[in-house]
Amino acid sequence: MSQQNAAAEKSSWLNRALNAIEVVGNKLPDPAVLFALLMFVVWGLSWALAGVSFNEVDPRTGAAIQVNNLLAADSLTGFMAKMVNTFVTFPPLGVVLVAMLGLGVAEYTGYINAGLRSILSVTPKMLLTPVLVAVGVLSHMAVDAGYVLVIPLGAVIFYAAGRHPLAGIAAAFAGVSGGFSATILPSSLDPLLSGLTQASARLSSDPAAAELVISPLNNFYFTTASTVLVVIIGWVLTDKFIEPRLKATAVDADAADLPKMDVLKDNERKGLRWATFAMVLSAVLLVVSAMPETSAWRSPVNGELTHSAAPLMQSIVGIIFVFFLIPGVVYGYVSGNAKDHRDIIKGMSKAMSGMGYYIVMAFFCAQFIYAFGQSNLGALLAIKGANWLQEMAFPMGFTLIGIVFLSGFVNLLVGSASAKWALIGAIMVPMLMELGVSPDLTQAAYRVGDSSTNIITPLLPYFPLIVVFCQKYVKSTGIGTLIALMLPYSVAMLILWTAFLLGFWALDIPLGVGASYSYPAVN
Numbered sequence: 168m169s170q171q172n173a174a175a176e177k178s179s180w181l182n183r184a185l186n187a188i189e190v191v192g193n194k195l196p197d198p199a200v201l202f203a204l205l206m207f208v209v210w211g212l213s214w215a216l217a218g219v220s221f222n223e224v225d226p227r228t229g230a231a232i233q234v235n236n237l238l239a240a241d242s243l244t245g246f247m248a249k250m251v252n253t254f255v256t257f258p259p260l261g262v263v264l265v266a267m268l269g270l271g272v273a274e275y276t277g278y279i280n281a282g283l284r285s286i287l288s289v290t291p292k293m294l295l296t297p298v299l300v301a302v303g304v305l306s307h308m309a310v311d312a313g314y315v316l317v318i319p320l321g322a323v324i325f326y327a328a329g330r331h332p333l334a335g336i337a338a339a340f341a342g343v344s345g346g347f348s349a350t351i352l353p354s355s356l357d358p359l360l361s362g363l364t365q366a367s368a369r370l371s372s373d374p375a376a377a378e379l380v381i382s383p384l385n386n387f388y389f390t391t392a393s394t395v396l397v398v399i400i401g402w403v404l405t406d407k408f409i410e411p412r413l414k415a416t417a418v419d420a421d422a423a424d425l426p427k428m429d430v431l432k433d434n435e436r437k438g439l440r441w442a443t444f445a446m447v448l449s450a451v452l453l454v455v456s457a458m459p460e461t462s463a464w465r466s467p468v469n470g471e472l473t474h475s476a477a478p479l480m481q482s483i484v485g486i487i488f489v490f491f492l493i494p495g496v497v498y499g500y501v502s503g504n505a506k507d508h509r510d511i512i513k514g515m516s517k518a519m520s521g522m523g524y525y526i527v528m529a530f531f532c533a534q535f536i537y538a539f540g541q542s543n544l545g546a547l548l549a550i551k552g553a554n555w556l557q558e559m560a561f562p563m564g565f566t567l568i569g570i571v572f573l574s575g576f577v578n579l580l581v582g583s584a585s586a587k588w589a590l591i592g593a594i595m596v597p598m599l600m601e602l603g604v605s606p607d608l609t610q611a612a613y614r615v616g617d618s619s620t621n622i623i624t625p626l627l628p629y630f631p632l633i634v635v636f637c638q639k640y641v642k643s644t645g646i647g648t649l650i651a652l653m654l655p656y657s658v659a660m661l662i663l664w665t666a667f668l669l670g671f672w673a674l675d676i677p678l679g680v681g682a683s684y685s686y687p688a689v690n
Contacts, residue, residue, distance in 0.1 A: 199524075202531035202589070206538050213237040213542040223550045232372070232550060234543050242541070250534065257366070257533035262358035262383065262484040264522060269488035269495065271518020272511055276499030279306075280316060281439045285431060292328050296338050299324070300401035303342020304394050307354045313343035314629040319636050332418065332640040333652065334410040338401050340633055341656045344621040346397035348614035350390040357390075358383040358484050360610060363588050366536050367596035368606040370545040375687065376600065382681035383483045385607040386614060389671055389678045396667050400659050408655060419642045438502030442494035449493055453486070480681060532589050539593055548594055550601060563604065564669055567612045570595060571665045574616030579624045588613055600686045607682035608672065615668055619660040622653040 196204065217236035224231060236242060254260070273279050286305075290298040299321050306313030318339040325335025350357070365381040431439070457464040457472055457479060466477035495514065499505025505514075539545050577587050591613060596606045621627055630646070637644035670676075672684060 199528045199531045202528070202535040206531070206535040209535070209538045209542050209544060210237045212544060216544075216547075221547065223547065232543060232547050234547060235541060237538055237542050246534075246538065246541075249537070253537045254530050254533050257362075257529055257536075260362075260526070260529045260533070262362055263525065264519070265484050266354075266358060266487045267518045267522060268515045269491035272499070272514040273491040273495030275514030275517055276495050276504045276510070277435070277502065278439070278442050278495050278498035281431060281435045281498065281502075282443070284320070284429070285436075285439055288430065290324075295324065295328055295330075296405045297398050297402040299335065299338050300342035300346070300398045300405075301351075301394065303339045303401075304346045304349045304397060305351050306343055307347065307350060307356065313339075314632060317343055318633060322636060322640060326418075326640070331410055331413040331416070333413055333416065333637055333644075334405055336633065336636055337409050337652050337656070338405040340622055340653060341401040341405070341660075342397065344627065344629070345618060345653070345656050345660055346394070346401070347621055348386075348390055348618035349393040349397045350387070351394055353384060353387065353483065353487055357387065358487075360588055360614070361385055363592055364596060364606045364610045367589075367592040368600065370536075370540045370593060371597040371600045372546040372550060373600065376597075379606070381606060381610075382480055382679065384480075384680035385678065385682040386611045387679040388676070388682075389611050389668070390614070392671075393664065393667065396664060397660070400656065400663060404655050404659060409652065416641055418640050434502045438498040438504070441501045442498035445497040446490060446494040449490055536589065536593060545593060545597055548598065563602075564672070566599070566602075566604075567608070567669065567672065568665055570609060570612040571616040571619075571661070571668070574613045575620040575661060576616075578617050578620045587617060603685050605683045605686045607678050608684050611668060611671075611678055615664045616661070619664060620657055623650050623657045 213234055214236050216234040217239075219234065221232050221234075237246070286298065286302055299317075303313055303317050303321075306317045318336055321335035321339030322332035323335070325338075326332040347356070361381045361383045364385075365379065368379050368381065369376050371379075456462060460470060462472075464477060464479040464482075465472055466480075468476045471477060472479050496505070496511055499510060499514075505511060574587065574591060577591060588610075592610070595613075596609050599609050600606065624630065630649070634644060634646060634649055637649060641648075671678065675684065678684070
């Protein structure tokens with residue numbers, strides 16, 4: 168009895184702590200308003216510190232660094248004059264919207280839905296868990312499709328296989344959200360984060376940083392390899408720990424009331440075959456056109472395909488658009504889901520209609536980053552932070568661990584991945600560049616921390632939806648239940664994924680296309 172009381176007391180303490188985090192997080196303003204408020208803070212600090220003398224030397228001028236007063240008349244008029252250009256030239260804006268046009272068509276016509284159902288329906292029972300986790304990772308290509316499709320399907324196929332449906336939800340949730348920064352194919356998240364990284368890197372006091380170009384695939388090798396790690400973690404924890412723990416949890420719903428996983432219809436199978444063939448053919452044509460040494464895809468500087476000046480690298484977002492537009496269109500017409508070109512445009516329009524909030528947030532984010540850069544506060548913080556880190560002489564491995572855990576903590580309070588990275592990256596990227604750490608490595612550390620704690624924060628926009636999915640099978644499920652279910656995944660990912668990144672760094676395994684570990688990059 169005493170052990171039960173101790174366990175109950177521990178559970179009660181944990182629930183109180185999680186409730187406190189939820190209350191604090193709910194009191195934070197919307198990310199768009201948060202950026203506006205931070206811009207005002209930057210303005211105020213720039214005014215207060217404009218007359219202060221600092222000992223830190225600005226490498227760009229060789230003189231003591233000086234904070235610029237953004238409330239001066241010429242600064243305010245310059246800010247207003249450049250407001251539109253600051254917004255439309257914001258690096259992540261265009262790339263995300265273009266990528267979403269193609270993905271929107273593939274999702275609207277049903278190609279992504281049919282593809283996921285096809286993969287899960289032919290999976291052997293013994294491989295059900297790892298394939299479900301892997302499909303969760305794969306669903307990132309369709310942005311939020313995994314939350315509304317893969318997670319409920321996970322419960323359905325687990326229950327159909329005689330397993331606990333909540334274990335299926337947990338495994339799918341671990342892949343979709345816990346493995347958010349793992350990848351099999353590039354997604355819209357890659358150009359979004361790299362665009363923010365590039366904007367942050369250009370806040371550096373190094374004059375050369377103004378021309379720095381960050382590849383959208385700068386973490387691709389690491390995130391692709393991370394897929395294997397995420398699948399193994401999800402597989403082992405689900406089968407060896409989570410599902411045995413759920414044996415005592417009865418399923419409330421009657422079998423007749425539970426949803427069934429629909430079998431692909433003949434028109435869907437035919438559409439899937441032709442659409443997948445079209446995607447493969449597109450990939451083959453791209454490879455064939457890029458192979459010749461005289462290919463127009465190669466860099467005019469050195470003839471390499473992976474050079475930042477290569478049209479292939481500069482076309483990643485356009486390639487993502489085409490690679491999902493073509494199979495989406497083919498599937499729509501062959502399956503009958505798209506009657507004419509108007510349905511294709513509807514798919515694009517629906518994708519864009521869901522990006523309204525992102526566009527609003529991007530506007531305020533762009534203005535904040537511009538103000539932060541103009542004030543010189545970022546350069547001052549970077550130089551002071553770099554000097555402090557140099558004085559403390561922390562091993563670089565500990566510094567990377569600190570970035571991971573800081574990102575994971577902030578994720579508990581701020582839900583948007585792009586909002587968090589815009590806030591953290593504006594300081595961490597230029598600061599670590601001063602210590603010789605590349606923006607690519609700093610971004611990779613952020614992605615590990617951000618992804619690992621997605622599945623335990625009630626502030627995740629889809630978290631309440633996952634609770635509803637669970638309640639279809641176990642009516643007593645609440646937020647605390649889901650957090651307790653997912654906490655082992657989060658802790659395991661945070662520890663093992665961090666060690667995985669440190670292993671990449673220690674062994675000097677390439678992070679991604681055009682990426683490096685040091686700054687300036689060592690060729």
